[in-house]
Amino acid sequence: MTGRVRRAGAFALVGSLSLAAPLLGPAAFVPFAAVGLLAALVIDEGRAFDLFARPGDYEERTLYGLAGFSLAATALALLVIVGFPPELFAGTVCLLAGGNLAQQAVTARTTDDLPTTAGFATGGFLAGLGAQLVVTPFSLGVAPAAAAFLAACGALIAALLRAVLYQRDDPLVLLSVGLVLWVVSDLGIVTTGLEVVGAIAVTALLGYVSYALGTASIPGMVTGMLLALVTIVLGGYGWFVLLIAFFAIGGLSSKFRYDRKLARGVAEDNEGARGSGNVLGNSAVALVAVLGYAATPDPLDVPPELFFFAFAGAIATAMADTLSSEIGGVYDDPRLITTGEPVPPGTDGAVTWQGELAGFAGAVAVAIPALFLFEAIGSLGAVLIAVGGVAGMTADSLFGATVENRWLDNQGVNFLATLVGALVAVGLAALAGLF
Structure with missing residues (x-):
């Protein structure tokens, strides 16, 4: 067993104190306040120090990593007093x-990004789910299916934050998650075990395929x-079809004549693999719409159809804008949309007629599945x-x-456009009386 694995095991043992919440x-x-104070003020040598110390801790003889983790857990534990569910803590x-x-x-076997990230997400999911199920009989409780969903969300959020932050920022990760x-x-999550299992399987497959095809970086995946x-x-799966249409078509479009776009200076960085900022910029509005839909009718008391049209409009914009830029970028004679004057390829705000046509096709590629999957919106919807x-793309x-x-x-800009x-x-849709 390597030193890092032993240290991680010791941190996990400290983390298990949360089961007494x-x-x-x-x-x-x-318990966490006590550990934090011991790490910061008392333990400065000996076997306990060597077990928990990270390389940087030796210089000042202080267990900063353990102190930070414990004090972040202390802050979360204090929220239990004001209603933070013990099982979630x-x-x-x-x-x-x-x-x-x-x-x-x-990591003891390989340092490749994909398996190490997958290891964190899988281990975090299992530990988070197990802790919730152990604690639930002693608290207000959470349904196993909802616990699995929360554990999966938490594992992915933590994996994302750890991919873009430093290891010393784990206290921030803990509080954020x-x-x-x-x-x-x-x-008030209402779901079934089968639905959650299916969702996890589908998203895992989506992540692997997007990374294997090079359409997303690790954070983007x-x-x-x-x-x-x-x-x-x-x-629901109908909403997911619209989202996956954007991920699939938009991701592959970044590979369209990539060498030509690279030579013209209009290609996406990292060989077209989209990062977390790009994915969130295009999808944040859609995510808020899904959360709003899940919160209806209480406490927002607004028609759930409003959130569906917001979701679909945002995804249609993301699709249209992505195809417009990725396909339009390979053609000559772009013009600035505000003045119509010719500008060099890659100029912000430049458009080509080929890109505009591709963008229109992208918006339609979202609208047509929406029509068949949600018959209630009708052809007008x-x-x-x-x-x-198209409005968002413009x-x-x-x-x-x-x-x-x-x-x-x-x-x-992507966020505002969506x-x-x-x-x-x-x-x-409101003016047309569709909700």
Whole structure:
């Protein structure tokens, strides 16, 4: 057993203190506060120090890693006093500790990003689920299917944060995962074990294929998996079809004549593999729409159809904009959308007629499945979704020509464009009396 695996095992043992949360009640923070104080002020040598010390801890003879982890757990435990579910507290702490242990075990054999990330996510899921199920009989309880969904979401969120942050930022990861899962659990998740198992299997397959095809980086892959999982469980497989259409077609379009786009300076970085910022910029509005749909009718008391049109309009925009830029970028004679003057390829806000046509086709490629999967929206609803997509694509070009690289980066522009597409689809559907 390597030193890193032993250290991760010791951290997991400390994390298991969270299982006493329902028995300790408001005093659930005490064990972690005690460990944190010992790590920061008392233990500066000996076998215990060597067991928990990270390389940087030796210089100042202080267990900063253990102190940070314990004090972050203390902060989460204090929230139990104001309603943070004990099973969710235990699940979050064990998720991070168990995921880290699994990742270190994999790292002892290989340092490749995919297996180590998969090891963390799998170990974190199992530890988080197990902790929730152990604690539930002693607390208010959570259904096993909902516990599995929360554990899977937490594992993916933690894996994503760890992929973009440093290992010393684990306390931030712990707090972030706990708070996000608290919000999601308050939605009143209604699902079945079979649905969650199916969702996890589908999203795992999606992640592997996107990474294997080179359409997503590790952070982009994990972000896409998280969005897919939330969409399937909280929205349904019909919503997921629209999302996966964007991921599949949009991802592959980045490979279209990549060498030519690279030579022209308009290609995506990392050989077309999209990162988490790109995925979130295009999908954040859709994610909020899914969460809003899951929260209806209480407490928002708004028609659930509103959130569907927002979701579909945002996805149609993302699809239209992606195809417009990825396909239009290989053609000559782009023109600035605001003035019509010829500009060099890759200029923000530049369009070609071929790109505009591809973007229109992308919006329709989302609207048509929506029509067949959600017959209640009718042909008019499908048309309005496509119109929302084209409006959002046009807004993206306008934002690109006016504010991009001045006040906003590309991800910010993508977010605003999908927001425009969502609002246009919702507004037109409301005027048409579709909800």
